Amino acid sequence: MGGAVADVRSKEELDGVLGGGGSVVLHFWASWCEASKQMDQVFSHLSADFPSARFLRVEAEEQPEISECYSVSAVPFFVFCKDGKVVDKLEGANPPSLAEKISKVVGPKNRGEPGGGEDGAPPSEGPASNHPSDSLKNRLQQLVDSHPVFLFMKGTPDQPKCGFSRKVVDILKDEGVDFGSFDILTDNDVREGMKKFSNWPTFPQLFCKGSSSAAATLRSPYHGLLGVDSAAAAAASAVATTVVSESENPPQAATEEKSVETTSDASGALNSRLEELTNRSSVMLFMKGTQMNPEKVEFQSFDILSDNEVRQGLKLIGGSDIMLEMQRSGELKTTLTEKGVLPGEQTLEERLRDLVSSSPVMLFMKGSPDAPRCGFSSKVVSALREEGVDFGYFDILTDDEVRQGLKTFSNWPTFPQLYYKSDLIGGCDIVLELHKNGELRATLTE
Numbered sequence: 001m002g003g004a005v006a007d008v009r010s011k012e013e014l015d016g017v018l019g020g021g022g023s024v025v026l027h028f029w030a031s032w033c034e035a036s037k038q039m040d041q042v043f044s045h046l047s048a049d050f051p052s053a054r055f056l057r058v059e060a061e062e063q064p065e066i067s068e069c070y071s072v073s074a075v076p077f078f079v080f081c082k083d084g085k086v087v088d089k090l091e092g093a094n095p096p097s098l099a100e101k102i103s104k105v106v107g108p109k110n111r112g113e114p115g116g117g118e119d120g121a122p123p124s125e126g127p128a129s130n131h132p133s134d135s136l137k138n139r140l141q142q143l144v145d146s147h148p149v150f151l152f153m154k155g156t157p158d159q160p161k162c163g164f165s166r167k168v169v170d171i172l173k174d175e176g177v178d179f180g181s182f183d184i185l186t187d188n189d190v191r192e193g194m195k196k197f198s199n200w201p202t203f204p205q206l207f208c209k210g211s212s213s214a215a216a217t218l219r220s221p222y223h224g225l226l227g228v229d230s231a232a233a234a235a236a237s238a239v240a241t242t243v244v245s246e247s248e249n250p251p252q253a254a255t256e257e258k259s260v261e262t263t264s265d266a267s268g269a270l271n272s273r274l275e276e277l278t279n280r281s282s283v284m285l286f287m288k289g290t291q292m293n294p295e296k297v298e299f300q301s302f303d304i305l306s307d308n309e310v311r312q313g314l315k316l317i318g319g320s321d322i323m324l325e326m327q328r329s330g331e332l333k334t335t336l337t338e339k340g341v342l343p344g345e346q347t348l349e350e351r352l353r354d355l356v357s358s359s360p361v362m363l364f365m366k367g368s369p370d371a372p373r374c375g376f377s378s379k380v381v382s383a384l385r386e387e388g389v390d391f392g393y394f395d396i397l398t399d400d401e402v403r404q405g406l407k408t409f410s411n412w413p414t415f416p417q418l419y420y421k422s423d424l425i426g427g428c429d430i431v432l433e434l435h436k437n438g439e440l441r442a443t444l445t446e
């Protein structure tokens with residue numbers, strides 16, 4: 001019985017299944033890997049397309065013995081077995097390759113009976129490998145172009161016929177995105193044609209273009225084509241962007257306003273005099289005699305005993321009791337830090353700047369060079385090692401603040417990120433391209 005994905009919980013269990021012969025496809029995944037979550041959905045769709053094969057999922061880090069046995073060095077990772085023997089492997093999130101390799105191992109698609117599982121579609125007529133005809137291509141292009149945001153889905157937005165399609169519709173509605181849609185269950189030519197047209201084997205498929213901000217956000221890291229998880233991620237990042245921009249008050253303006261308020265009681269010449277006095281130093285202590293300075297704050301003082309007018313005119317914010325109380329509770333430090341008098345904790349931006357410049361060649365990656373936790377990171381480490389380039393690294397899986405912060409800092413949404421002398425060189429694709437063209441070493445040493 002195919003059509004469902006099962007979890008493997010031990011090596012014995014897996015050996016048992018493999019011993020039973022037939023075609024078996026294994027998906028090694030990790031909970032922290034977005035790409036393996038996305039591929040998990042593709043995997044379960046494909047399991048419905050190839051019911052004669054067994055589809056098994058292995059949580060790579062929970063099953064080290066199995067992972068080692070199949071030399072799984074990164075996720076997502078797929079192993080294809082026929083009659084107990086490994087016949088092929090695939091590393092990375094590549095839905096078209098996964099579909100192709102499965103059909104090579106299992107034989108042409110033999111979708112199960114209609115109505116089986118989540119995908120209640122009529123059986124496909126032609127094999128998916130037939131290229132769409134020119135007139136079909138035109139039709140598909142017209143559909144894609146008909147709205148700035150267009151969704152190929154199962155069912156309609158009001159009546160989705162698949163949980164994945166429903167999820168994307170919900171996200172788009174939540175975000176207030178207007179979109180056109182096409183129910184691929186009503187037209188098998190479009191359904192099969194779209195898989196080739198977009199080189200993406202499953203539905204829903206979301207296309208975005210045009211310049212509306214929602215569409216632009218949705219589009220940016222995903223090149224106009226999204227599976228369900230990418231859409232969720234993009235929508236989440238759109239929300240995050242809004243929150244960030246709303247919280248950006250210029251702190252300077254707030255401080256200035258306050259200092260104006262505190263002097264607004266005094267009038268005329270006295271006002272200017274007090275203003276001049278209070279502005280003499282960023283911290284100005286009006287006091288009797290001298291005091292110790294436990295917070296080590298630079299300040300000037302004015303002896304109020306020497307000038308009655310100043311003494312009366314100043315409506316002091318706090319005397320010594322208040323100051324001491326503020327010091328005891330830590331509020332004094334906070335207030336002075338907020339006013340920029342005491343050096344504050346390092347801001348995230350400063351921290352990122354320091355990290356980026358901590359080594360001339362600096363790699364932000366998932367995992368460490370000796371134990372990369374993502375195929376993209378692993379490839380960049382190999383390229384750098386092959387070129388004999390020394391590099392520093394930071395494992396972004398250990399620090400979510402750095403992980404998320406760096407995306408904004410560098411305006412680059414993914415990892416790995418490679419920097420040379422604080423400039424972003426790029427991610428995996430760019431580094432591998434430079435490596436292939438023999439330009440990587442020069443780029444990192446010039």
Ligand SMILES: N[C@@H](CCC(=O)N[C@@H](CS)C(=O)NCC(=O)O)C(=O)O
Pocket residue numbers: 034035366374376403413414415416426427428429430
């Ligand atoms: N095409 C990219 C591939 C890298 C990529 O897609 N990275 C993803 C998955 S590892 C990522 O970093 N996503 C954001 C995150 O995990 O925070 C490159 O050239 O570097």
Ligand code: FES
Pocket residue numbers: 032033034035036075076093366373374375376
């Ligand atoms: S592809 Fe999953 S962590 Fe990189």
